[in-house]
Every structure is written in C-alpha cells, then in structure tokens.
Amino acid sequence: MPVGLGRLGHVSLIGAYPEPVRTPITNADDPRIEVYLGLRDQVARQQREQPGGDMAGFFIAEGDLVIERALEHGFTLDSVLIGERRTKPLPDAVDGHTIYAANDEVLTEITGRPALRDPIACFIRPEPTPLDKLLTSNSTFAVLENVNNPNNLGVIMRNAAGLGVDAVLLDPTCGDPLYRRAIRSSMGQVFALPHARIPTLPAGLDTLHGHGIETVALSPAGTTNLRDLARPSKVAILLGAEGPGLTDATMAAAIHQVRIPMHKGVDSLNVANAAAIAFHHFAS
Amino acid sequence: MPVGLGRLGHVSLIGAYPEPVRTPITNADDPRIEVYLGLRDQVARQQREQPGGDMAGFFIAEGDLVIERALEHGFTLDSVLIGERRTKPLPDAVDGHTIYAANDEVLTEITGRPALRDPIACFIRPEPTPLDKLLTSNSTFAVLENVNNPNNLGVIMRNAAGLGVDAVLLDPTCGDPLYRRAIRSSMGQVFALPHARIPTLPAGLDTLHGHGIETVALSPAGTTNLRDLARPSKVAILLGAEGPGLTDATMAAAIHQVRIPMHKGVDSLNVANAAAIAFHHFAS
Numbered sequence: 001m002p003v004g005l006g007r008l009g010h011v012s013l014i015g016a017y018p019e020p021v022r023t024p025i026t027n028a029d030d031p032r033i034e035v036y037l038g039l040r041d042q043v044a045r046q047q048r049e050q051p052g053g054d055m056a057g058f059f060i061a062e063g064d065l066v067i068e069r070a071l072e073h074g075f076t077l078d079s080v081l082i083g084e085r086r087t088k089p090l091p092d093a094v095d096g097h098t099i100y101a102a103n104d105e106v107l108t109e110i111t112g113r114p115a116l117r118d119p120i121a122c123f124i125r126p127e128p129t130p131l132d133k134l135l136t137s138n139s140t141f142a143v144l145e146n147v148n149n150p151n152n153l154g155v156i157m158r159n160a161a162g163l164g165v166d167a168v169l170l171d172p173t174c175g176d177p178l179y180r181r182a183i184r185s186s187m188g189q190v191f192a193l194p195h196a197r198i199p200t201l202p203a204g205l206d207t208l209h210g211h212g213i214e215t216v217a218l219s220p221a222g223t224t225n226l227r228d229l230a231r232p233s234k235v236a237i238l239l240g241a242e243g244p245g246l247t248d249a250t251m252a253a254a255i256h257q258v259r260i261p262m263h264k265g266v267d268s269l270n271v272a273n274a275a276a277i278a279f280h281h282f283a284s
Numbered sequence: 285m286p287v288g289l290g291r292l293g294h295v296s297l298i299g300a301y302p303e304p305v306r307t308p309i310t311n312a313d314d315p316r317i318e319v320y321l322g323l324r325d326q327v328a329r330q331q332r333e334q335p336g337g338d339m340a341g342f343f344i345a346e347g348d349l350v351i352e353r354a355l356e357h358g359f360t361l362d363s364v365l366i367g368e369r370r371t372k373p374l375p376d377a378v379d380g381h382t383i384y385a386a387n388d389e390v391l392t393e394i395t396g397r398p399a400l401r402d403p404i405a406c407f408i409r410p411e412p413t414p415l416d417k418l419l420t421s422n423s424t425f426a427v428l429e430n431v432n433n434p435n436n437l438g439v440i441m442r443n444a445a446g447l448g449v450d451a452v453l454l455d456p457t458c459g460d461p462l463y464r465r466a467i468r469s470s471m472g473q474v475f476a477l478p479h480a481r482i483p484t485l486p487a488g489l490d491t492l493h494g495h496g497i498e499t500v501a502l503s504p505a506g507t508t509n510l511r512d513l514a515r516p517s518k519v520a521i522l523l524g525a526e527g528p529g530l531t532d533a534t535m536a537a538a539i540h541q542v543r544i545p546m547h548k549g550v551d552s553l554n555v556a557n558a559a560a561i562a563f564h565h566f567a568s
Contacts, residue, residue, distance in 0.1 A: 159557055162550035192548040260564065264476040266446035273443055273560040276553065280544065280561045 020090060022082070022101035028109035033100055035122050036060070036081050036110050039180065042150070046176045049125065059125045059178040061188070063118040068093045069188030076124040083107055083116035090119065125178060129196045131169070135211040138166035140282060141236035142275065143208070143215070145201050145250055148175040152242055154185025155272035161192040163276065164283035168195040169236070171204060202253035208236050215254040218278050219245050220268045222259030226281055229258055237278045242271045304374060306366070306385040312393035317384055319406050320344070320365050320394050323464065326434070330460045333409065343409045343462040345472070347402040352377045353472030360408040367391055367400035374403065409462060413480045415453070419495040422450035424566060425520035426559065427492070427499070429485050429534055430457040436526055437461055438469025439556035445476040447560065448567035452479040453520070455488060486537035492520050499538040502562050503529050504552045506543030510565055513542055521562045526555045 025033050035058050038045060048055040058078065061070050071077060071093040079098040080090070090099065104114035134141075142165050147153050153175050160168050168177070175182060177190050198204040205215050214232035218239055238254055240246035245268070251257055260269065260277055268274070309317050319342050322329060332339040342362065345354050355361060355377040363382040364374070374383065388398035418425075426449050431437050437459050444452050452461070459466060461474050482488040489499050498516035502523055522538055524530035529552070535541055544553065544561055552558070 155554055155557065158550065159553060161548045162546045162553050163544075164547040189548075189550050192550060260447075261567075262446045263448040263567070264445045264473075266442065266473050266476060269443060269446050269560065270439055270556075272554075273439065273557050276557040276560050277564045280564075283545075283547070 020095055020097065020099050022084070022099045024084060025081075025100045025102040025106050028106045030106075032079075033081060033102065033106070033110075035078070036120060039110060039120070040112060042179070042181070046179050049176065049178070057125050059123050059176075059183075060120060060180040061123055061183050062120045062180055063184060063188075064091050066183055066188035067091060067119060067121045070121070070123055070183075070191050073191035075126065075191060078122040078124055081110075081116070081120045081122075086116070086119075094119075094121075120180075129167075129194045131196045131198060131207065134167045134169070134194055134196050135208065135213065139234045140164060140166045141169055141208070141213065142167075142279070143169045143171070143198065143201075143205075143236050143238045144174045144240075145171045145238065145246055146173040146241045146244070147239065147271065148173070149242060150175060150179055150181035151185045152270070152272050153177055153179075154182040154187075154190065156239065156275050157182070157186040157193070157195070158189040159272060159276045159279055161186075161189040163279035165193065165237075165279050167193060169198045169208075170195060171198060171201045201247070202250045205238075205250070205253050209255070214256065216256040216258055216278070216282075217246055217251045217254035218258055218260070218274060219251055220259055220262065221245075221251070222257040224256060224258045226258045226260050226278060229256055229281075231282050235282050237275070237282060239271055239275050239278075245271075304379055304381065304383050306368075306383045308368060309365075309384045309386040309390050312390045314390075316363075317365060317386065317390070317394075319362070320404060323394060323404070324396060326463070326465070330463050333460065333462070341409050343407050343460075343467075344404060344464040345407055345467050346404045346464055347468060347472075348375050350467055350472040351375060351403060351405045354405070354407055354467075354475050357475035359410065359475060362406040362408055365394075365400070365404045365406075370400070370403075378403075378405075404464075413451075413478045415480045415482060415491065418451045418453070418478055418480050419492065419497065423518045424448060424450045425453055425492070425497065426451075426563070427453045427455070427482065427485075427489075427520050427522045428458045428524075429455045429522065429530055430525045430528070431523065431555065432457070432459040433526060434459055434463055434465035435469045436554070436556050437463075438466040438471075438474065440523065440559050441466070441470040441477070441479075442473040443556060443560045443563055445470075445473040447563035449477065449521075449563050451477060453482045453492075454479060455482055455485045485531070486534045489522075489534070489537050493539070498540065500540040500542055500562070500566075501530055501535045501538035502542055502544070502558060503535055504543055504546065505529075505535070506541040508540060508542045510542045510544050510562060513540055513565075515566050519566050521559070521566060523555055523559050523562075529555075 084101040213234040368385040
C-alpha cells in the first residue's frame with residue numbers, strides 16, 4: 001500500500017501513486033454486479049439480505065468514510081462499485097480489492113442517476129452474534145422494538161456506540177442495522193458495537209431478566225423521572241419507534257418505566273435524541 | 285366552527301360537516317399563489333423571506349399537524365394550498381381561512397410532482413423578537429453558530445422546546461428556523477419557543493456575558509466533562525454545525541468548554557443529539 005495516501009492527503013497527491021485496478025462494467029446485466037442491483041427498494045432489499053434471501057450473506061455500505069470504518073472494524077470487503085468518471089482517489093483501505101467502474105447507463109440502472117457521488121461497497125455479512133454471549137459479557141444494552149426508520153436506527157447505533165452502550169438488541173420487527181441507509185446515518189459507527197436479534201417482545205425480555213439485566217422502558221408515559229433512576233449494575237434501555245413508541249405490553253413487562261420530563265407542551269422527542277439522553281444518563 | 289370535527293374525528297365524519305370553501309387555482313401564474321412558488325430552492329427561498337426579499341413578511345409551513353401547531357401558538361395564517369384532489373378533511377383550525385385548491389399542473393410547477401400529500405400554508409412572519417427582551421427575561425439559552433442543515437436546526441428547536449430551553453439565539457450564518465423544512469423537522473415545535481438573531485460570533489457573546497449569562501461551548505474538544513459542570517443560574521449552550529462544530533474563536537470566547545465523553549473510538553455525536561444531552565443536563 002503506498003505510504004501517505006491517507007484521506008487527508010488525497011487532494012495534493014492525485015496522480016502521485018497508482019490507483020487500484022478498475023474493472024469496467026458496461027452492462028447492468030453483468031453478473032459481477034448483481035449484488036448492487038435493487039438498492040432503491042428499501043423493504044425488499046432488507047429482506048433479500050436476510051437468511052433465505054437471494055442476497056443473504058452480503059451487505060452494502062456507501063461512502064469513503066463508511067467503507068474505511070467497516071474495514072477498520074474487520075469486516076470483509078467483497079468489492080467496490082464506483083462511477084467510471086470518478087477522479088478522486090479511493091481510500092488506501094480498498095487497495096488490493098476488486099473495484100468495478102460502471103458507466104452512466106449502469107449507474108442509472110442502479111441509482112436512478114447517471115452519476116455516483118460516493119462509492120458503494122459490498123461486504124460479507126458476518127454471522128449473527130449469539131445472543132447469550134452478548135448478554136453474559138456486557139452490562140449496558142439498548143433494546144429496540146419496531147424501529148424501522150433507517151435514519152433513526154442509524155443514529156441510535158451511533159449514539160449507542162459513542163455513549164458507552166455495549167450492545168444493541170433488536171426485536172424481530174426492527175429494520176436491519178446493516179441496511180445501507182442505516183449504516184450511513186450511523187456514520188459507520190454501527191460497525192463499532194455488536195448487535196443481535198432477540199425473540200418477540202415482550203416475551204423476549206424474559207431472556208434479559210434471566211441474565212439479571214434490569215429493563216428500563218423509555219416513554220413519555222413513564223412514571224419515573226429518568227434522573228431519579230440510579231444505574232442498575234446491568235441495564236437495558238428499551239426504545240420504541242418514532243411516533244407509536246413502545247407497545248403497552250412491552251412497557252408493562254419492563255422492570256422500570258421512565259420518562260424525560262417535557263416542557264412547553266411538547267409531547268415527545270425524536271427517538272434517537274431521547275435515546276442519547278438515556279444512554280448518557282446510564283453510561284459508565 | 286362545526287363541533288366534533290377534530291383531527292381524531294375526521295375519518296368517521298367525512299361528509300358530515302361542510303368543508304371550508306376551496307378556491308380553484310388552475311394556472312401557476314395566478315398572482316394569488318405567487319408566495320408558494322420557488323419552494324424547492326432552499327437557499328434562495330430563505331433569502332427571499334428575509335427582510336428586503338420579495339417574500340419578506342411570510343413563511344411557509346406544511347402538514348396538518350404543523351399548521352395546527354402554528355395556529356395554536358398564535359401565528360397568523362394567510363392562506364392554505366391543497367391539491368384539488370384532496371378528500372381528507374382539513375383541520376378545524378383552518379376554518380374561515382382562504383383555501384386554494386390547485387390542479388395537477390400547478391402542483392407540478394410548485395413541488396415537482398402532480399400531487400400534494402400535505403397541505404402547504406402561508407403564514408405572516410412575526411416581527412423579530414428583540415434580543416434584549418429575551419436576554420433579560422429568560423435564564424436558559426441555546427446559541428447556534430453556522431447551523432444550516434434544516435433538519436438539524438429543526439430537531440434542535442424541538443429539543444430546546446421540549447427540554448426547557450427558554451430561547452434560541454442564532455448567529456448571522458445560521459439558517460432560518462421558520463424555513464419550511466426546519467419547521468417540519470421540529471414537528472412544529474419551533475413555534476413553541478422564541479428565537480432571535482445575535483451579532484456575529486464570537487463578539488456576539490459579549491452581549492450575553494453583559495447580561496450575566498455564562499456561555500458553555502459544547503465540543504468533542506471541550507476540556508470539562510459536561511457532567512462536572514453544575515448549572516449556572518443563567519446559561520447559554522453553544523452549538524456549532526454538524527461536522528466542523530464551533531469555530532475555534534467562539535470556543536475560546538466561551539466561559540466554559542465542555543465535552544460529552546465518547547466511547548469505542550466514536551469521534552462525535554450528531555449535533556442535535558449532543559444538544560439534547562446538554563439541554564437535559566442544564567434543564568431545570
């Protein structure tokens with residue numbers, strides 16, 4: 001890998017070092033880029049990347065920074081897709097990997113536009129982390145119920161990583177944290193902390209309680225002021241979707257029900273922002 | 285106003301009460317809807333609504349909930365623009381106001397699409413709040429420097445309102461909190477608390493210091509852990525744009541420099557999320 005071609009050095013070093021070999025792609029039917037097709041259908045895409053789907057075993061990440069973060073965290077890169085007109089050098093980190101350079105027609109098929117501002121990368125999706133292992137080796141968790149908005153999901157993951165949450169647990173109705181828009185909203189911080197699926201809520205909480213983890217439901221309807229709840233030694237913060245929030249059943253099954261007091265008639269905060277406050281409150 | 289036509293009653297009561305009179309608009313050149321043209325150019329639009337601009341004195345808000353909140357908070361409605369094919373009843377609150385019902389061609393001219401999911405409303409822009417009045421009558425402030433992303437601006441306003449900030453102060457390089465996308469991101473909570481412009485930073489901080497307000501710069505580079513700073517009796521939390529953050533000069537001119545400690549190599553939080561934590565920390 002050429003020395004000194006870090007992100008900060010790109011502008012002044014254009015042309016100074018050889019770029020990775022680019023493989024031209026001129027046809028959207030080219031089987032080598034099949035994994036990049038159908039990115040725009042958010043629901044279908046997430047299903048296809050799950051076990052049993054035709055793209056199981058892969059996930060897509062976009063943007064130089066995000067791709068670099070995935071590689072830093074040890075994820076395995078399959079290939080990178082760029083526009084053939086890209087002149088900005090690629091991050092050092094992709095050196096030695098397969099780079100597909102697509103023409104305008106192929107890009108239009110993939111993104112709807114004949115240009116690609118950011119590179120798109122296909123990574124190998126890691127095996128799901130065993131839930132038991134996470135529960136025994138960590139002490140601060142976030143549990144998400146029906147959080148499907150990729151932006152909220154990504155920002156929650158970024159907050160969780162930054163604020164000292166050890167692992168994020170998702171119920172079966174949540175979206176995929178490794179869906180490209182969630183990754184992007186997380187600024188690639190989704191790679192910094194483990195996540196796992198838990199069984200359907202509220203029954204899934206039993207597993208946590210069995211591990212001595214105190215569950216804390218966060219909701220405008222919570223009876224305890226968040227400030228007044230001291231940190232349990234093992235804690236899981238439960239968050240519902242923007243709008244509906246946690247289901248009544250999950251609220252009731254949690255050990256604690258806390259609220260962030262609201263002023264000026266405001267009914268609630270955005271879920272990721274409320275999560276940030278709760279994570280910070282419980283962070284060690 | 286017909287009784288019982290509240291938001292919750294719409295579905296079952298369709299057709300049961302008369303809807304407000306709709307004035308058809310069939311031509312995008314119709315001078316009555318001039319104020320609705322050019323909504324898609326974010327920068328130009330904000331400039332045109334400022335003093336001296338051709339649309340000074342107005343602001344645009346969109347969505348039933350947002351329009352209702354503006355009316356609840358006493359803002360003056362000029363008119364509402366809907367698609368002529370809208371069948372969902374309008375909120376009670378717009379009863380007696382001018383309703384323009386535009387055909388597909390006019391909608392395409394305005395929004396780029398021949399449909400309008402949410403109503404767009406034109407409100408009278410209130411006179412700017414005098415800064416001195418805000419500074420003497422309140423104790424908790426947020427000060428924004430160069431925050432231009434309408435989504436971040438809106439979420440910060442929602443957080444500020446909900447978490448007990450009394451007023452938001454914006455430097456001359458910030459975007460307009462009454463720009464429609466900022467209003468939308470705030471869920472209409474931008475109407476719940478006053479805001480005002482302050483002079484260029486860092487000099488503008490002198491005005492705050494002169495009122496006995498302690499300024500607290502929030503930055504990953506802050507030297508004090510936010511947790512360790514007790515609430516000053518009068519406090520202003522300083523926030524910079526996502527990415528660059530506060531300028532060095534503004535950081536240096538603030539009385540306190542605080543950080544939210546980060547874990548797992550995460551460099552920072554999204555500015556609105558960091559703001560939520562700081563507002564909650566200082567909230568009374």
